[in-house]
Amino acid sequence: MGKIYAVGIGPGNAGKMTEEARQVIAGCDVIIGYTVYVELVRKELKDWELKDKEFITTPMTQEVKRCETAFERARGGKDAAMVCSGDAGVYGMAGLLLEMAEDYPDIEVEVVPGITAALSGAAVLGAPLIHDFAVISLSDLLTPWEKIEKRLAMAAEADFCICLYNPSSKKRKDHLRKACEIMGRSKAGETVCGIVRNIGRDGEESALYTLDQLKDVEVDMFTTVFVGNSQTKKVKGRMVTPRGYSNE
Protein backbone atom coordinates (compact mmCIF):
# COMPACT_ATOMS: atom_id res chain seq x y z
CA MET A 1 0.00 0.00 0.00
CA GLY A 2 1.15 3.52 -0.72
CA LYS A 3 0.55 6.48 1.54
CA ILE A 4 -1.29 9.72 0.91
CA TYR A 5 0.01 13.11 1.97
CA ALA A 6 -2.21 16.19 2.12
CA VAL A 7 0.38 18.91 1.52
CA GLY A 8 -0.10 22.64 2.02
CA ILE A 9 2.28 24.50 -0.29
CA GLY A 10 1.71 27.98 1.12
CA PRO A 11 0.56 31.09 -0.74
CA GLY A 12 2.18 30.34 -4.07
CA ASN A 13 5.82 31.29 -4.03
CA ALA A 14 8.32 28.57 -3.32
CA GLY A 15 10.00 30.56 -0.52
CA LYS A 16 6.95 30.22 1.70
CA MET A 17 6.77 26.44 1.28
CA THR A 18 8.24 24.44 4.17
CA GLU A 19 11.24 22.20 3.63
CA GLU A 20 9.09 19.26 4.76
CA ALA A 21 6.43 19.98 2.11
CA ARG A 22 9.09 20.18 -0.56
CA GLN A 23 10.69 16.91 0.50
CA VAL A 24 7.38 15.05 0.73
CA ILE A 25 6.40 16.20 -2.77
CA ALA A 26 9.81 15.28 -4.15
CA GLY A 27 9.51 11.80 -2.63
CA CYS A 28 6.02 10.96 -3.89
CA ASP A 29 5.23 8.98 -7.07
CA VAL A 30 2.06 10.89 -7.87
CA ILE A 31 1.25 14.60 -7.49
CA ILE A 32 -2.44 15.46 -7.60
CA GLY A 33 -4.19 18.80 -7.40
CA TYR A 34 -5.79 21.77 -9.01
CA THR A 35 -3.88 22.65 -12.18
CA VAL A 36 -2.31 25.91 -10.96
CA TYR A 37 -0.78 24.36 -7.86
CA VAL A 38 0.47 21.23 -9.60
CA GLU A 39 2.25 23.42 -12.16
CA LEU A 40 3.72 25.48 -9.36
CA VAL A 41 5.32 22.52 -7.59
CA ARG A 42 6.44 20.95 -10.87
CA LYS A 43 8.54 24.07 -11.53
CA GLU A 44 10.19 23.72 -8.12
CA LEU A 45 11.34 20.14 -8.63
CA LYS A 46 14.76 19.27 -9.97
CA ASP A 47 15.10 17.23 -13.15
CA TRP A 48 16.02 14.03 -11.33
CA GLU A 49 13.09 14.50 -8.96
CA LEU A 50 10.68 14.72 -11.90
CA LYS A 51 11.74 11.31 -13.21
CA ASP A 52 8.94 8.71 -13.22
CA LYS A 53 6.59 11.11 -11.47
CA GLU A 54 2.94 11.23 -12.48
CA PHE A 55 1.15 14.57 -12.41
CA ILE A 56 -2.65 14.55 -12.26
CA THR A 57 -4.55 17.81 -12.52
CA THR A 58 -8.27 18.11 -11.98
CA PRO A 59 -10.65 21.06 -12.20
CA MET A 60 -11.39 22.98 -9.00
CA THR A 61 -14.80 21.45 -8.28
CA GLN A 62 -14.13 17.73 -8.57
CA GLU A 63 -12.75 17.26 -5.08
CA VAL A 64 -14.23 13.83 -4.35
CA LYS A 65 -12.95 12.45 -7.63
CA ARG A 66 -9.53 13.93 -6.94
CA CYS A 67 -9.40 12.14 -3.58
CA GLU A 68 -10.58 8.85 -5.13
CA THR A 69 -7.72 9.05 -7.59
CA ALA A 70 -5.27 9.46 -4.71
CA PHE A 71 -6.68 6.41 -2.90
CA GLU A 72 -6.62 4.34 -6.11
CA ARG A 73 -2.97 5.18 -6.68
CA ALA A 74 -2.13 4.40 -3.02
CA ARG A 75 -3.94 1.06 -3.34
CA GLY A 76 -1.69 0.39 -6.31
CA GLY A 77 1.37 0.90 -4.12
CA LYS A 78 2.16 4.49 -5.05
CA ASP A 79 2.76 7.36 -2.61
CA ALA A 80 0.54 10.28 -3.56
CA ALA A 81 0.81 13.96 -2.64
CA MET A 82 -2.41 15.95 -2.80
CA VAL A 83 -1.20 19.54 -3.07
CA CYS A 84 -3.30 22.45 -1.80
CA SER A 85 -2.58 26.15 -1.74
CA GLY A 86 -2.08 27.58 1.74
CA ASP A 87 -2.63 24.93 4.39
CA ALA A 88 -4.22 21.58 3.54
CA GLY A 89 -6.05 21.73 6.88
CA VAL A 90 -7.73 25.14 6.47
CA TYR A 91 -10.56 24.91 3.90
CA GLY A 92 -8.26 22.38 2.22
CA MET A 93 -8.30 18.76 1.09
CA ALA A 94 -7.01 17.20 4.33
CA GLY A 95 -10.55 16.93 5.72
CA LEU A 96 -12.13 15.18 2.76
CA LEU A 97 -9.17 12.80 2.43
CA LEU A 98 -9.40 11.85 6.11
CA GLU A 99 -13.18 11.41 5.86
CA MET A 100 -12.86 9.16 2.83
CA ALA A 101 -10.02 7.21 4.50
CA GLU A 102 -12.71 5.39 6.45
CA ASP A 103 -13.39 3.36 3.29
CA TYR A 104 -9.70 2.52 2.85
CA PRO A 105 -8.68 1.00 6.21
CA ASP A 106 -5.13 0.14 5.10
CA ILE A 107 -4.20 3.50 3.62
CA GLU A 108 -2.58 6.08 5.85
CA VAL A 109 -3.18 9.80 5.31
CA GLU A 110 -0.64 12.28 6.70
CA VAL A 111 -1.20 16.03 6.79
CA VAL A 112 1.74 18.36 6.04
CA PRO A 113 0.84 21.89 7.15
CA GLY A 114 1.51 25.04 5.12
CA ILE A 115 1.21 28.81 5.48
CA THR A 116 -2.48 29.65 5.06
CA ALA A 117 -3.60 33.01 3.62
CA ALA A 118 -4.53 34.34 7.07
CA LEU A 119 -0.85 34.17 8.03
CA SER A 120 0.77 35.15 4.73
CA GLY A 121 -1.70 37.98 4.14
CA ALA A 122 -1.28 39.24 7.70
CA ALA A 123 2.49 39.45 7.17
CA VAL A 124 1.96 41.62 4.07
CA LEU A 125 -0.30 44.06 5.96
CA GLY A 126 1.72 44.14 9.17
CA ALA A 127 0.45 42.27 12.21
CA PRO A 128 -3.36 42.30 12.18
CA LEU A 129 -3.82 38.86 13.83
CA ILE A 130 -1.49 39.26 16.83
CA HIS A 131 -4.38 38.76 19.22
CA ASP A 132 -7.38 36.37 19.29
CA PHE A 133 -8.87 36.03 15.82
CA ALA A 134 -11.58 34.25 13.85
CA VAL A 135 -11.32 32.90 10.31
CA ILE A 136 -14.59 32.88 8.36
CA SER A 137 -15.29 31.89 4.76
CA LEU A 138 -18.00 33.93 3.04
CA SER A 139 -18.70 31.10 0.57
CA ASP A 140 -22.23 29.74 1.06
CA LEU A 141 -21.67 26.81 -1.29
CA LEU A 142 -21.58 24.25 1.54
CA THR A 143 -22.58 26.43 4.50
CA PRO A 144 -25.98 28.08 5.00
CA TRP A 145 -25.65 31.87 4.76
CA GLU A 146 -27.50 32.27 8.08
CA LYS A 147 -24.72 30.34 9.79
CA ILE A 148 -22.11 32.62 8.22
CA GLU A 149 -24.08 35.68 9.34
CA LYS A 150 -24.25 34.39 12.89
CA ARG A 151 -20.48 33.81 12.98
CA LEU A 152 -19.80 37.30 11.66
CA ALA A 153 -22.12 38.83 14.24
CA MET A 154 -20.73 36.87 17.20
CA ALA A 155 -17.08 37.29 16.21
CA ALA A 156 -17.62 41.04 15.86
CA GLU A 157 -19.47 41.29 19.17
CA ALA A 158 -16.66 39.47 20.98
CA ASP A 159 -14.12 41.92 19.46
CA PHE A 160 -12.16 39.28 17.56
CA CYS A 161 -9.81 40.27 14.76
CA ILE A 162 -11.47 38.64 11.74
CA CYS A 163 -9.96 37.19 8.59
CA LEU A 164 -12.36 36.55 5.68
CA TYR A 165 -11.70 33.90 3.02
CA ASN A 166 -13.66 33.76 -0.26
CA PRO A 167 -15.03 37.28 0.15
CA SER A 168 -16.66 37.22 -3.27
CA SER A 169 -18.03 34.73 -5.76
CA LYS A 170 -19.32 35.03 -9.28
CA LYS A 171 -22.86 34.33 -8.18
CA ARG A 172 -23.00 36.64 -5.20
CA LYS A 173 -21.00 39.82 -5.51
CA ASP A 174 -22.45 41.44 -2.37
CA HIS A 175 -21.13 39.06 0.29
CA LEU A 176 -18.47 41.43 1.57
CA ARG A 177 -20.86 44.38 1.77
CA LYS A 178 -23.32 42.27 3.77
CA ALA A 179 -20.54 40.99 6.03
CA CYS A 180 -19.35 44.55 6.70
CA GLU A 181 -22.86 45.60 7.62
CA ILE A 182 -23.22 42.74 10.08
CA MET A 183 -19.81 43.34 11.68
CA GLY A 184 -20.59 47.07 11.75
CA ARG A 185 -23.34 46.45 14.30
CA SER A 186 -20.63 45.80 16.91
CA LYS A 187 -17.44 47.17 15.36
CA ALA A 188 -16.86 50.90 14.88
CA GLY A 189 -16.98 52.30 11.35
CA GLU A 190 -13.38 53.47 11.78
CA THR A 191 -12.09 49.97 12.60
CA VAL A 192 -8.83 49.44 10.70
CA CYS A 193 -9.25 46.88 7.89
CA GLY A 194 -7.04 45.63 5.11
CA ILE A 195 -7.10 43.48 2.01
CA VAL A 196 -4.38 41.52 0.24
CA ARG A 197 -4.70 40.21 -3.29
CA ASN A 198 -2.54 37.54 -4.96
CA ILE A 199 -0.54 36.90 -1.80
CA GLY A 200 3.03 35.85 -2.59
CA ARG A 201 2.37 35.84 -6.33
CA ASP A 202 2.92 38.20 -9.25
CA GLY A 203 0.63 41.18 -8.90
CA GLU A 204 0.49 41.04 -5.10
CA GLU A 205 -1.26 44.15 -3.85
CA SER A 206 -2.62 45.35 -0.53
CA ALA A 207 -4.53 48.31 0.86
CA LEU A 208 -5.89 49.56 4.17
CA TYR A 209 -9.42 50.86 4.69
CA THR A 210 -11.84 51.65 7.47
CA LEU A 211 -14.71 49.19 7.98
CA ASP A 212 -17.05 51.82 6.49
CA GLN A 213 -14.90 52.07 3.36
CA LEU A 214 -14.45 48.30 3.07
CA LYS A 215 -18.16 47.92 2.27
CA ASP A 216 -17.63 49.40 -1.17
CA VAL A 217 -14.32 47.78 -2.04
CA GLU A 218 -14.40 45.36 -4.96
CA VAL A 219 -12.79 42.05 -4.15
CA ASP A 220 -12.39 38.77 -5.99
CA MET A 221 -11.67 35.15 -5.11
CA PHE A 222 -7.94 35.88 -4.88
CA THR A 223 -8.46 38.45 -2.12
CA THR A 224 -8.14 37.87 1.63
CA VAL A 225 -9.78 40.43 3.93
CA PHE A 226 -8.68 41.46 7.44
CA VAL A 227 -10.86 43.32 9.95
CA GLY A 228 -9.18 44.63 13.11
CA ASN A 229 -10.37 44.51 16.71
CA SER A 230 -11.12 47.64 18.76
CA GLN A 231 -7.39 48.14 19.48
CA THR A 232 -6.04 47.67 15.95
CA LYS A 233 -4.29 50.75 14.60
CA LYS A 234 -2.43 52.07 11.60
CA VAL A 235 1.29 52.53 12.26
CA LYS A 236 3.52 53.80 9.44
CA GLY A 237 1.02 52.50 6.89
CA ARG A 238 0.82 49.03 8.45
CA MET A 239 -2.15 47.34 10.15
CA VAL A 240 -1.10 46.50 13.71
CA THR A 241 -3.07 44.84 16.51
CA PRO A 242 -1.56 45.21 20.01
CA ARG A 243 -1.05 41.99 21.92
CA GLY A 244 -3.36 42.90 24.75
CA TYR A 245 -5.62 45.41 26.39
CA SER A 246 -3.46 46.54 29.31
CA ASN A 247 -0.17 48.38 29.29
CA GLU A 248 3.03 46.74 30.34
Added chain:
Amino acid sequence: MGKIYAVGIGPGNAGKMTEEARQVIAGCDVIIGYTVYVELVRKELKDWELKDKEFITTPMTQEVKRCETAFERARGGKDAAMVCSGDAGVYGMAGLLLEMAEDYPDIEVEVVPGITAALSGAAVLGAPLIHDFAVISLSDLLTPWEKIEKRLAMAAEADFCICLYNPSSKKRKDHLRKACEIMGRSKAGETVCGIVRNIGRDGEESALYTLDQLKDVEVDMFTTVFVGNSQTKKVKGRMVTPRGYSNE
Protein backbone atom coordinates in the same frame (compact mmCIF):
# COMPACT_ATOMS: atom_id res chain seq x y z
CA MET B 1 20.26 51.76 8.42
CA GLY B 2 19.75 48.05 8.83
CA LYS B 3 16.44 46.33 8.55
CA ILE B 4 14.50 44.25 11.07
CA TYR B 5 12.77 40.96 10.21
CA ALA B 6 10.17 39.38 12.49
CA VAL B 7 10.62 35.73 11.57
CA GLY B 8 8.29 32.86 12.47
CA ILE B 9 10.31 29.65 12.59
CA GLY B 10 7.38 27.24 12.94
CA PRO B 11 6.76 24.68 15.66
CA GLY B 12 10.36 23.85 16.40
CA ASN B 13 11.67 21.32 13.89
CA ALA B 14 13.61 22.65 10.95
CA GLY B 15 11.43 20.84 8.40
CA LYS B 16 8.46 23.04 9.19
CA MET B 17 10.44 26.26 8.72
CA THR B 18 9.92 27.97 5.35
CA GLU B 19 12.81 28.39 2.95
CA GLU B 20 12.28 32.16 3.15
CA ALA B 21 12.61 32.16 6.95
CA ARG B 22 15.80 30.13 6.70
CA GLN B 23 17.31 32.46 4.10
CA VAL B 24 16.39 35.62 5.99
CA ILE B 25 17.97 34.28 9.18
CA ALA B 26 21.08 33.19 7.29
CA GLY B 27 21.40 36.66 5.75
CA CYS B 28 21.04 38.72 8.94
CA ASP B 29 23.91 40.03 11.05
CA VAL B 30 22.10 39.67 14.37
CA ILE B 31 19.71 36.96 15.59
CA ILE B 32 17.60 37.90 18.60
CA GLY B 33 15.07 35.90 20.56
CA TYR B 34 14.13 33.70 23.43
CA THR B 35 17.01 31.35 24.22
CA VAL B 36 15.36 28.10 23.05
CA TYR B 37 14.50 29.45 19.58
CA VAL B 38 17.86 31.14 19.02
CA GLU B 39 19.62 27.86 19.82
CA LEU B 40 17.30 26.06 17.44
CA VAL B 41 18.12 28.26 14.46
CA ARG B 42 21.83 28.35 15.33
CA LYS B 43 21.90 24.55 14.92
CA GLU B 44 20.35 24.88 11.47
CA LEU B 45 22.92 27.29 10.10
CA LYS B 46 25.98 26.14 8.22
CA ASP B 47 29.45 27.03 9.50
CA TRP B 48 30.03 29.75 6.92
CA GLU B 49 26.60 31.24 7.71
CA LEU B 50 27.52 31.48 11.40
CA LYS B 51 30.58 33.61 10.66
CA ASP B 52 30.41 37.15 12.12
CA LYS B 53 26.87 36.57 13.33
CA GLU B 54 25.81 37.92 16.70
CA PHE B 55 23.32 35.89 18.76
CA ILE B 56 21.38 37.70 21.46
CA THR B 57 19.16 35.72 23.81
CA THR B 58 16.82 37.33 26.31
CA PRO B 59 14.43 35.86 28.88
CA MET B 60 10.83 35.28 27.85
CA THR B 61 9.32 38.30 29.58
CA GLN B 62 11.58 41.12 28.40
CA GLU B 63 9.87 41.69 25.07
CA VAL B 64 10.20 45.49 24.91
CA LYS B 65 13.89 45.33 25.73
CA ARG B 66 14.37 42.64 23.09
CA CYS B 67 12.77 44.88 20.46
CA GLU B 68 14.84 47.88 21.55
CA THR B 69 17.98 45.83 21.02
CA ALA B 70 16.84 45.01 17.49
CA PHE B 71 16.22 48.69 16.68
CA GLU B 72 19.57 49.70 18.18
CA ARG B 73 21.39 47.16 16.03
CA ALA B 74 19.44 48.28 12.93
CA ARG B 75 20.34 51.90 13.71
CA GLY B 76 23.95 50.77 13.75
CA GLY B 77 23.58 49.42 10.22
CA LYS B 78 23.00 45.77 11.05
CA ASP B 79 20.16 43.59 9.73
CA ALA B 80 18.45 41.90 12.65
CA ALA B 81 16.19 38.83 12.72
CA MET B 82 13.83 38.57 15.68
CA VAL B 83 12.97 34.87 15.77
CA CYS B 84 9.66 33.63 17.21
CA SER B 85 8.24 30.14 17.49
CA GLY B 86 5.26 29.49 15.26
CA ASP B 87 4.23 32.62 13.38
CA ALA B 88 5.65 36.03 14.32
CA GLY B 89 2.20 37.50 13.61
CA VAL B 90 0.11 35.27 15.90
CA TYR B 91 0.74 36.19 19.57
CA GLY B 92 4.28 36.90 18.32
CA MET B 93 6.77 39.75 18.24
CA ALA B 94 5.72 41.26 14.88
CA GLY B 95 3.09 43.43 16.58
CA LEU B 96 5.31 44.98 19.21
CA LEU B 97 8.11 45.58 16.66
CA LEU B 98 5.70 47.35 14.30
CA GLU B 99 4.24 49.40 17.16
CA MET B 100 7.69 50.48 18.30
CA ALA B 101 8.73 51.22 14.70
CA GLU B 102 6.81 54.48 15.06
CA ASP B 103 9.76 55.82 17.07
CA TYR B 104 12.26 54.73 14.42
CA PRO B 105 10.98 56.33 11.19
CA ASP B 106 13.93 55.17 9.06
CA ILE B 107 13.95 51.54 10.08
CA GLU B 108 11.88 49.09 8.08
CA VAL B 109 10.27 46.05 9.71
CA GLU B 110 9.34 43.07 7.54
CA VAL B 111 7.27 40.13 8.76
CA VAL B 112 8.18 36.61 7.58
CA PRO B 113 5.29 34.26 8.36
CA GLY B 114 5.65 30.79 9.87
CA ILE B 115 3.51 27.77 10.75
CA THR B 116 1.64 28.66 13.95
CA ALA B 117 0.61 25.96 16.46
CA ALA B 118 -3.02 26.04 15.27
CA LEU B 119 -1.85 24.70 11.89
CA SER B 120 0.95 22.36 12.99
CA GLY B 121 -1.13 20.94 15.84
CA ALA B 122 -4.16 20.48 13.58
CA ALA B 123 -2.04 18.44 11.17
CA VAL B 124 -0.98 16.12 14.02
CA LEU B 125 -4.61 15.50 15.06
CA GLY B 126 -6.05 15.23 11.54
CA ALA B 127 -8.06 18.13 10.16
CA PRO B 128 -9.92 19.86 13.01
CA LEU B 129 -9.77 23.38 11.51
CA ILE B 130 -11.05 22.66 7.99
CA HIS B 131 -13.99 24.98 8.51
CA ASP B 132 -14.41 28.42 10.15
CA PHE B 133 -12.39 28.61 13.37
CA ALA B 134 -11.45 30.92 16.21
CA VAL B 135 -8.07 31.15 17.92
CA ILE B 136 -8.20 32.23 21.57
CA SER B 137 -5.42 32.57 24.14
CA LEU B 138 -6.40 31.68 27.70
CA SER B 139 -3.62 33.86 29.11
CA ASP B 140 -5.07 36.76 31.12
CA LEU B 141 -1.72 38.47 31.51
CA LEU B 142 -2.59 41.29 29.07
CA THR B 143 -6.28 40.57 28.43
CA PRO B 144 -9.06 40.82 31.04
CA TRP B 145 -10.46 37.36 31.82
CA GLU B 146 -14.01 38.65 31.20
CA LYS B 147 -13.03 39.41 27.60
CA ILE B 148 -11.65 35.89 27.18
CA GLU B 149 -14.86 34.43 28.64
CA LYS B 150 -16.97 36.43 26.22
CA ARG B 151 -14.93 35.21 23.26
CA LEU B 152 -15.22 31.59 24.38
CA ALA B 153 -18.98 31.95 24.82
CA MET B 154 -19.59 33.67 21.47
CA ALA B 155 -17.27 31.40 19.50
CA ALA B 156 -19.01 28.35 20.97
CA GLU B 157 -22.47 29.75 20.33
CA ALA B 158 -21.60 30.43 16.67
CA ASP B 159 -20.37 26.81 16.32
CA PHE B 160 -16.79 27.74 15.45
CA CYS B 161 -14.03 25.16 15.70
CA ILE B 162 -11.85 26.61 18.46
CA CYS B 163 -8.11 26.45 18.99
CA LEU B 164 -6.83 27.45 22.44
CA TYR B 165 -3.32 28.79 23.04
CA ASN B 166 -1.76 29.07 26.53
CA PRO B 167 -4.38 26.77 28.08
CA SER B 168 -2.61 26.78 31.44
CA SER B 169 -0.27 28.98 33.44
CA LYS B 170 1.57 28.51 36.71
CA LYS B 171 -0.64 31.01 38.45
CA ARG B 172 -3.99 29.75 37.20
CA LYS B 173 -4.26 26.04 36.65
CA ASP B 174 -8.04 26.05 36.14
CA HIS B 175 -8.27 28.10 32.92
CA LEU B 176 -8.99 25.12 30.69
CA ARG B 177 -11.67 23.74 33.03
CA LYS B 178 -13.37 27.14 33.11
CA ALA B 179 -13.11 27.48 29.33
CA CYS B 180 -14.68 24.04 28.83
CA GLU B 181 -17.55 24.96 31.12
CA ILE B 182 -18.24 28.15 29.17
CA MET B 183 -18.03 26.43 25.76
CA GLY B 184 -20.18 23.61 27.16
CA ARG B 185 -23.13 25.99 27.44
CA SER B 186 -23.44 25.90 23.64
CA LYS B 187 -21.37 22.90 22.57
CA ALA B 188 -22.46 19.32 23.30
CA GLY B 189 -20.55 17.38 25.93
CA GLU B 190 -19.64 14.80 23.25
CA THR B 191 -18.01 17.40 20.98
CA VAL B 192 -14.77 15.92 19.64
CA CYS B 193 -11.71 17.66 21.12
CA GLY B 194 -7.98 17.08 20.95
CA ILE B 195 -4.73 18.23 22.47
CA VAL B 196 -1.19 18.25 21.11
CA ARG B 197 1.89 18.71 23.28
CA ASN B 198 5.42 19.60 22.13
CA ILE B 199 4.33 19.96 18.49
CA GLY B 200 7.13 19.07 16.10
CA ARG B 201 9.59 18.49 18.93
CA ASP B 202 10.93 15.54 20.91
CA GLY B 203 8.18 14.12 23.07
CA GLU B 204 5.35 15.19 20.75
CA GLU B 205 2.14 13.61 21.98
CA SER B 206 -1.52 13.98 21.17
CA ALA B 207 -4.85 12.64 22.38
CA LEU B 208 -8.56 12.97 21.59
CA TYR B 209 -11.26 13.59 24.18
CA THR B 210 -14.87 14.67 24.42
CA LEU B 211 -15.50 18.22 25.66
CA ASP B 212 -16.76 16.70 28.93
CA GLN B 213 -13.51 14.78 29.37
CA LEU B 214 -11.33 17.73 28.36
CA LYS B 215 -12.38 19.60 31.53
CA ASP B 216 -10.25 17.27 33.65
CA VAL B 217 -7.24 16.94 31.36
CA GLU B 218 -4.01 18.37 32.70
CA VAL B 219 -2.29 20.66 30.23
CA ASP B 220 0.78 22.87 30.35
CA MET B 221 2.17 25.83 28.44
CA PHE B 222 3.47 23.54 25.66
CA THR B 223 -0.02 22.22 24.92
CA THR B 224 -2.38 23.44 22.19
CA VAL B 225 -6.05 22.52 22.53
CA PHE B 226 -8.60 21.94 19.74
CA VAL B 227 -12.38 21.93 20.20
CA GLY B 228 -14.52 20.75 17.27
CA ASN B 229 -17.70 22.22 15.86
CA SER B 230 -21.03 20.37 15.83
CA GLN B 231 -19.97 18.39 12.73
CA THR B 232 -16.48 17.35 13.86
CA LYS B 233 -16.05 13.59 14.11
CA LYS B 234 -13.52 10.91 14.93
CA VAL B 235 -12.42 8.95 11.85
CA LYS B 236 -9.83 6.20 12.28
CA GLY B 237 -8.57 7.89 15.43
CA ARG B 238 -8.19 11.31 13.81
CA MET B 239 -10.13 14.51 14.54
CA VAL B 240 -11.89 15.56 11.33
CA THR B 241 -14.15 18.54 10.64
CA PRO B 242 -16.18 18.33 7.41
CA ARG B 243 -15.85 21.30 5.08
CA GLY B 244 -19.50 22.24 5.23
CA TYR B 245 -22.99 21.52 6.44
CA SER B 246 -24.64 20.25 3.26
CA ASN B 247 -23.91 17.12 1.29
CA GLU B 248 -22.35 17.28 -2.13
